[in-house]
Amino acid sequence: MIPSEDFRKVAHFLKNQQKVAILCHYNPDGDAVGASLALRLALKALGVDVALFNQSKIPKRFYFLSGAEEFQQSLSSDSFDCCIVCDCGELERIGESFVEFANGLDIVNIDHHHSNEQFGSFNLVDPTASSTSIIAYNLIDALGVEITPDIATCLLVGLTTDTGSFRFPNTDPTTFRAAADLMEKGADLSEICRNVYESKSLASVKLWAEALGNVQFQFDGKVAELVVSKEMLDRYGASLDDVEGLVEEGRNIENVDISVLYKQDEGLWRVSLRSSDTKHDLSKIATCFGGGGHKAAAAFRSSLALDELQAKLREKLQKEITC
DSSP: OHHHHHOOOOOOOOOOOOOOEEEEESSSOOHHHHHHHHHHHHHHHTOEEEEEEOOOOOOGTTTTSTTTTGGESSOOOOOOOOEEESSSSSSGGGOHHHHHHHSSEEEEEEEEEEEEOOOEEEEOOOOTTSSSSHHHHHHHHHHTTTHHHHHHHHHHHHHHHHHHTTTSSOOOOHHHHHHEEEEEEOHHHHHHHHHHHHHOOOHHHHHHHHHHTTTTTEETEEEEEEEEEEHHHHHHHHOGGTTTTTHHHHTTTTOOEEEEEEEEEEEEEEEEEEEETTTTOOHHHHTTTTOEEOOOOEEEEEEEEEEHHHHHHHHHHHHHOOO
């Protein structure tokens, strides 16, 4: 738990800034996007000039959130007083093009990864928190900003997505209390579910059908492997955004402990790991490949050929499964 005094110090610091940059990790999820947008709205309410940056395009399912169109993929010529980095265990997660920029500023590091490197001038890091958005929720309270329906919706997106709609082990009573408060302040859970979970494209449905139809099992069915190649994406006219959530389907298969999804991007494979068993620590496996994450959800990128990558990852997974 983060001491209240730490929130007050960061709130005082931010109130005295004129222009703030907010960054979150590339290939952002709902928690990264929701926390960033909520903090933008809160700071703007205090008269602070705010700019949003992300190396990747924001997934379409989050376009309904207030300010989502404000994310920029490249730096502007503007100067900034400080930057806020959301949902990044390491500064490098914001992307190579932004690291040098951030290093030249005071950094407010807001995160819940247990592997966080405490890279900020201020570190609001709580590995026991269910999401970065719930830390942002407490910071907004410390800022003394009224939570509007737009802010509440952004934060509730973060809470719902990072807890798997309140199904993951990281869901605690604090999360439910915050969710209830956000709904009372105007967040529409039905609207969130429609946009985030219930608006799949036809291309996505066809892509998932093929990937799930070709699922492979390892280690007596304890590990499920799903592959989405660039050829598959091109054939269905789909994007990597259409793959979001597929790795959870592997985990939902009976007797599966760990689900692995290989997604082919330009010149590399993006690998997502999920577990339904709290005894496994997938973040340690991802770290071996230069990635990171949480015990039950982690990811990394690799330029290895698929066969070689699968062989190396299976070796790590076998040790994890049998330990």
